[in-house]
Amino acid sequence: MTSIAxxxxxxxxxxxxxxxxxxxxxxxxxxxxxxxxxxxxxxVLAGLPPVYGLYAAIVPVIVYAWxxxxxxQAVGPVAITAIMTASSLLPYAEQGTEQYALMASLLALMxxxxxxxxxxxxxxxxxxxxxxxxxxxxxxxAAVLIFISQLKYLTDIPIAGSxxxxxxxxxxxxxxxxxxxxxxxxxxxxALLVANRYGSKWVWRTWLSSSSAKWAERLFPLILLGxxxxxxxxxxxxARGVATIGNIPQGLPRFTLPHIPDIQEAxxxxxxxGLMALIIFVSSSSVASTYARLRxxxxxxxxxxxxxxxxxxxxxxxxxxxxxxxxxxTAINVDSGAKTPLASxxxxxxxxxxxxxxxxxLAPLPYALLGATIMASIIGLIDIATLKSAWQRxxxxxxxxxxxxxxxLIFGLNTGLVIGLMVSFxxxxxxxxxxxxxxxxxxxxxxxxxxxxxxxVVTFHNLLMLRIDESLFFGNSESVHxxxxxxxxxxxxxxxxxxxxxxxxxxDLTAQEMLSTLxxxxxxxxxxxxxxxxxxxxxxxxxxxxxxxxLSGQVYLSTMxxxxxxxxx
Numbered sequence: 290m291t292s293i294a295x296x297x298x299x300x301x302x303x304x305x306x307x308x309x310x311x312x313x314x315x316x317x318x319x320x321x322x323x324x325x326x327x328x329x330x331x332x333v334l335a336g337l338p339p340v341y342g343l344y345a346a347i348v349p350v351i352v353y354a355w356x357x358x359x360x361x362q363a364v365g366p367v368a369i370t371a372i373m374t375a376s377s378l379l380p381y382a383e384q385g386t387e388q389y390a391l392m393a394s395l396l397a398l399m400x401x402x403x404x405x406x407x408x409x410x411x412x413x414x415x416x417x418x419x420x421x422x423x424x425x426x427x428x429x430x431a432a433v434l435i436f437i438s439q440l441k442y443l444t445d446i447p448i449a450g451s452x453x454x455x456x457x458x459x460x461x462x463x464x465x466x467x468x469x470x471x472x473x474x475x476x477x478x479x480a481l482l483v484a485n486r487y488g489s490k491w492v493w494r495t496w497l498s499s500s501s502a503k504w505a506e507r508l509f510p511l512i513l514l515g516x517x518x519x520x521x522x523x524x525x526x527x528a529r530g531v532a533t534i535g536n537i538p539q540g541l542p543r544f545t546l547p548h549i550p551d552i553q554e555a556x557x558x559x560x561x562x563g564l565m566a567l568i569i570f571v572s573s574s575s576v577a578s579t580y581a582r583l584r585x586x587x588x589x590x591x592x593x594x595x596x597x598x599x600x601x602x603x604x605x606x607x608x609x610x611x612x613x614x615x616x617x618x619t620a621i622n623v624d625s626g627a628k629t630p631l632a633s634x635x636x637x638x639x640x641x642x643x644x645x646x647x648x649x650x651l652a653p654l655p656y657a658l659l660g661a662t663i664m665a666s667i668i669g670l671i672d673i674a675t676l677k678s679a680w681q682r683x684x685x686x687x688x689x690x691x692x693x694x695x696x697x698l699i700f701g702l703n704t705g706l707v708i709g710l711m712v713s714f715x716x717x718x719x720x721x722x723x724x725x726x727x728x729x730x731x732x733x734x735x736x737x738x739x740x741x742x743x744x745x746v747v748t749f750h751n752l753l754m755l756r757i758d759e760s761l762f763f764g765n766s767e768s769v770h771x772x773x774x775x776x777x778x779x780x781x782x783x784x785x786x787x788x789x790x791x792x793x794x795x796x797d798l799t800a801q802e803m804l805s806t807l808x809x810x811x812x813x814x815x816x817x818x819x820x821x822x823x824x825x826x827x828x829x830x831x832x833x834x835x836x837x838x839x840l841s842g843q844v845y846l847s848t849m850x851x852x853x854x855x856x857x858x
Contacts, residue, residue, distance in 0.1 A: 299355055301629045312626030317635020319625040320363055323507055324618050324636075325643055326514045327666065329534070329651070330659040331366035333442070334435065335610050336375040336382060337390055339534045339659065340648075342366050344542040346640045349604035349612045354630035357596030358589045359577035361627045363618040363636065364600060368667055369428065369568055370611040372435050376451045376702050377561035390608065391548035395555075397612070398547050398605030399562035404570060405598030413590025419571050422689035423709040425675040427568070429690075430697025430705055432670035435663065442660030443475030444468065445532065451701040471531050475657035478513065482665035485509045507621065510662060514654065521653035532656045537648040541641060542608040564703050565611055573597055573614030580623060617666065685716035724759030726772040728779075729789065736849040738789065749856045753783035754848065758792045761800030770803050777816075784816045785855045789848050791822035796831055805836045817842035821851045 324346070332342030345366040353364040374393055381392045407415070437456045441448040445468035450456045484492055485506055493502035520526070527533045549555065574593050581588035601611055622632055643651075676694075679687035693709025700708070729738040730746030738754060739746055755776060761769060777786065796804070808818045819842035823831075828844075831837055837844065845851035 299630070301360055302631075305629060305631070309628035310631070313628055313631040314635055316622050316625035316627035317632040318639060319507075320618055320622050320627075320632065321636040321639025323511060323621060324363075324365065324615075325639075326510055326659065326662050327618070328366055328640075329654075330663045331368060331371040332610070333656065333659050334368065334375060334438070334663055335366070335371040335393060336378060337393060337610060338386060338537075339651075339654075340537045340644070341390065341393070341608060341610060343537075343640050343644055344607065345604060345609040345612050347542060347609075347637050348607040349600040349609055350633050350637050350640075352603045353596050353600040354633040356592075356599055357577075357630070358593040359581060359614070360586065360629050361580050361584070361619065361623050361632070362573065362577045362614045363622040363633060364573070364597075364614050365612055365618060366610065367572075367613045367615045368435050368663065368670070369431055369572065370565060370613050372431060372438065373561065373565050373568070373702050374610050375438075377558060377565075379449075379451060388548065391545070393610040394545065394605045394608060395547035395549060396558055396562060396565070396605075397601045397610050399555075399558060400566045400569065400611045401598045401600065401602030401605060403562055403566040403598070404594050405602060407566070407570070408591050408594030408596075408598055411591045413574075413594055415567075415570075419567070419710075420686055420689055420713045421675065422679050422683075422686035423693050423706075423713045424571055424575075425672040425679075426690035426693030426709055427697060427702075427706050428572075429671045429673075429676075430694040431702055432667045433698060434702070435667045439660040439664045439667075442532070442656040443472055443479070443664075445471045445530075453698040468530055470526070470529055471655070471657050474517075474526070474531065474655055475661050478517065478658050478661035479664055481513060482510060482661055483668070486665055486669075503624075514658065517655055517658045518650065518653050521655055526655060527653065534651060534654050534656060534659070536652050537644070539645065539648045541644060544606055545608055547605050561703055564706055568706070569597055569601075569611065569613040570594060572616075576614045576616055576619050580619065685720065686713075689713040689716060718764060721759065721762075722765045722768055724757065724761075724765050724769060726769060726776070727756045727758065728776055729754045729756050731852060736847070738848050749852070750782050752785050752787060752852065752855055753777065753780045754787045754789060754852075756789040756792070760793050760795040761803075762795065762797045763799035766800040766803040769800075770807060773807060774810075785819060785842065786811060786816060787819045787821055787845075787848065787851045787855070789821050790824070790827065793827060794824065796827055801831060801834055801836050805839065808836070808839060808841055812841045819843050819845060819851055819855065821845040821848040 325343070328342035328346050329339040330342070332339050332345070335341070350364050357364070374396060377396065378389060378392050381389050434453065434456070437453065438448060440446070440460065446460055446463050446466050448456050448460050448463075450459055489502060489506040493505045497505060521531070521533060570593070574590055577593055578588040597613070601609075604612060676687060676690050679690055689709055689712045692712035693705055696708035697705030699705070727740040730741045730744075730748040731738055732744065733747050738756070740756075741748065753776060755773060757769060759765060773786070777783070804818075811818050818840060823844060843851075843854070845854070
């Protein structure tokens with residue numbers, strides 16, 4: 290019985306310290322109140338009625354709090370999953386709200402299933418294959434698309450599409466439908482939100498203390514929401530053509546079986562579900578692992594996969610769309626003092642209260658304010674700093690950023706991500722195919738050997754020492770062979786070639802055959818091939834191969850041993 294309870298009750302709850310209760314409660318309440326407008330906006334971004342943003346912040350949050358790997362990560366609707374949902378379900382937009390919502394829940398269920406399966410298969414290691422350039426380029430491109438897509442709520446122009454070209458073409462086509470009052474409301478709200486977010490040092494800190502200014506900055510979007518509702522009611526904006534969210538259904542999300550179309554339709558969603566699962570895992574893991582490191586806690590990538598998977602899977606049965614760990618809401622959660630997932634459970638209570646008690650109060654809220662809220666918050670995701678850093682330090686990663694960014698803008702989210710990944714993998718392959726091979730010499734009076742182009746070293750006329758700084762495989766064996774031959778041409782007097790293998794962790798069959806060919810070529814020139822510093826696991830692979838059996842030289846434990854034995858020849 291005890292072992293069953295241990296498996297069912299999470300560690301954080303079994304070891305809960307009552308001293309953390311006050312800060313957890315406060316943090317949960319703060320996050321819940323502050324992200325209400327954000328959640329409503331992300332539902333609209335996903336193509337759903339605003340209430341679905343509150344639905345997505347209930348059941349998935351409870352499940353992740355119970356099973357997730359992070360004590361402080363705040364899970365819920367986020368911009369990337371919202372726009373990917375809208376992009377993938379665009380063909381279903383004309384089938385009615387109910388049908389569309391069911392398809393969004395089906396997509397969440399598929400994403401959750403893939404994440405859960407990946408967790409069971411312990412595929413957490415896959416995160417390391419998504420380069421910083423690709424992830425930052427994808428998020429930046431998606432942020433630009435999200436920003437432009439929200440112009441429809443600030444202008445009342447029916448902008449549609451899945452790429453920059455699609456958005457701009459429909460904007461131009463329906464430009465005459467612009468609604469001046471809606472534009473005025475949206476622009477003013479956007480300007481105020483941007484000033485609050487990026488100019489708080491001047492807006493608030495001029496007359497408030499640092500701590501008070503921080504809370505003023507956080508509460509301002511909520512205050513603006515309240516003001517917009519009051520103005521909408523007093524000035525009858527809905528009667529003057531301003532779109533408002535209207536009555537929000539009262540009550541909690543219902544248990545609903547997602548709509549399952551024929552198998553062909555479901556298979557069409559599978560690639561998108563896979564990409565969404567990957568993005569959700571990478572972005573959420575980045576947030577969770579960062580805070581785990583800062584807090585001195587352990588992060589388990591496979592448990593994160595399982596927690597995110599079950600959160601999305603369960604949400605699919607309770608009118609949710611795909612969710613992930615949010616950058617901003619997690620930061621607010623931590624800054625507000627959250628210690629454990631109990632804070633997230635308190636956030637759920639705020640969402641439930643909003644659905645039960647305050648649903649009618651939100652009815653006059655203009656869509657223009659929700660669009661402005663998303664536009665202001667999304668600017669920070671356009672990561673120019675990473676592009677500058679990558680271009681200065683690693684051009685290949687910078688190229689991956691640009692490929693993902695431009696691909697997203699031109700071809701849409703899914704294709705853009707694939708393009709970025711392809712460029713990233715191509716860069717990885719190119720780097721592996723061009724290994725560093727250094728000609729080395731001995732540091733005088735020591736047993737150390739260094740690159741002759743970087744250090745003042747001693748060389749020996751009859752010895753050529755080359756250090757190979759990469760494992761040898763079919764992708765780089767020809768390149769290594771060519772570089773060795775070029776080095777031999779530079780030093781024709783050297784009759785003893787020593788290959789220093791300290792950095793070589795594997796030699797595949799193609800590389801073994803290349804080295805055997807090299808050995809034969811040297812033998813024809815009355816030269817000898819020697820190895821030093823071959824690692825044990827590598828020697829286990831090649832020990833009984835023709836490469837060692839027919840070796841014209843010797844295998845030495847160290848380069849110093851090789852030099853002492855050969856420099857006398």
